[in-house]
Amino acid sequence: MTPTFIYTFAASQDEHSLWGLEMRSLFGQETDSFIMKSDLNIDPNRSPFIKEQIEVMYEGANMADILKQVEDIVLHEETFKVIFVKINDLSEEDKIPYEDRRLMERDLGLHIDAEADVHNPDHVFGFVTLGGRWYFGKYRTNDAVWLLHMKKPRNYSIALGTRLARAVANIAVPNPIGVQAIDPCCGIGTVLVEALSMGINIVGRDINPQIVQGARQNIAHFGYTSEVTFGDISDINESYDVAILDMPYNLFSTTTPEEQLSLLRHARRIANKVIVITIETIDDMITEAGFVITDRCTANKRSFARQVIVCS
Template identity: 60%
Template sequence: MTNHSRKPAYIYTFTCTPDERSLSKMEMRSFFGFETSGDILKSDIAIEPSRSPFIKGRVDIMFEGESISEIVEQVKDIHLPDSTFKVLFVKINDLNKEEKIDYDGQREIEREIGWHIQGNADVRNPDQVFGIVTLGGRWYFGKYVKPEAVWLKHMKKPREYSTALSTRVARAIANIAVPHPDGVKAIDPCCGIGTVLVEALSMGINIDGRDINPLVTDGSRENIAYFGLEGDVTTGPISEVTSKYDVAIIDMPYNLYTHATPEDQLSILKHARGFADKVVVVTIDTMDHMIEEAGFEIADRCVARKGIFSREIVVCV
């Protein structure tokens, strides 16, 4: 029979390229504490879909049942005298062949449910969108929240580096470091031109930036201001960081201007151990031995690929 959730629950759908799958799964683990093999997940943790470059949408569950007819019975209670609505069949790509519902079947389900909602349907420009989705043999219905691709807007920065992280990868890394920002203080002590800072600040993460190179800290400040964000960026070596932080994001310097030697890298990690409880390291070289030598344990890891180029993202505690 129908099971009304006592506490809020959500269904998320995801999409990513094969190169991004490892990164997407690590972001999923950071947000929700587990990952799924497919592109759909149910959780009672509320994550704003626009935070992730991989979340395709979220259904805020109102009703659930074992069949569409059970959902239909429940939606009869929805009264929308002053707003228009649309019902959207949320497509997921991991259904078995036998379970797959074709285009006509999806539209039929949308119409069947929409017919029983008391209000005016508007498929083109509705005030409200409801989602219907199936997972684990059950049907779920609720408000549908679509993400805004904020990171796309951040691709056009006034200052750029060819070796900087992409905005999608930077955004996912910020989420991996700080999945739940309330009360968390973060730092990017090798911030370069601020790709991670812009993504983190745009999501309300409390993060400071720092870099030893005054040219890039100027660029970082310019990029942050360009998007109407506010963040503190200082110039100086990591050895002079005196504040305590919950987490540090360290994209190991390896570009034309600041190619860190192994000694530099170890030094960066040792200093970070002194001021941060957790460190997310981004590196093109495997540096497990250095991470351990600096006094960290590796808690999680993934690989972000772009063609033949790959970066390791390592969560250290």
């Protein structure tokens, strides 16, 4: 049988557009709900929006079906814990009160022939209801590693946030196997750190030598390794599967429209797929550079918005 996985998600209203693009990239589909079933095994730590994953072992039409099936679990001397996975956006008629959830956890625990340990179990199981059916299986939660990456030794105010950077890395490289990526305007390496932490093969480059040193320091600080070179994108002769291009901006930026177009053209020259991040609407410029826009989203942060555009 094909393995089945249940995922729960968390995203603020401002993040829904970005979350949707990341879901389409990782799962090939999206959902309006904070829960989804998929045949794909995505590490929950990859996404800033995935809360939990259940690798389904048993499913049934009701809890009685699940109670009967969990009696087959054999853990020998190992301990376990059972968690009812709570979904925050359910309708009132579908919500299950806290006391009932605890009773279900206790009932399931009594049907598993092993010792329960709520503090330090060898195995954690989760169960949830979705679409009128019940699911039980191995439970994993997200460790939110990107929060640790906020504490870089080198930083500056206009850098991408780590949540956005992690989502962008997933949009660019949903499956890292055999993919070579580049961030040719990498700044202090926020995207590089997130990508490297997920096993993505990525290199960086920047035209500012001091910024390059900062990116190298940040990468080394978190124990990752990657090549970060100093130089202009026009000097790159290698080819890559994907490039992540965060267009230069801020009040002190002197980048002209002609230079922006040159960046886009060189990105198209060196990569088959490019993720463009911009605070301006530059669709005409993207088209002029020879790209086709295949997907996009808006990443909002209070009154500030960035566009994330998938180009091929």
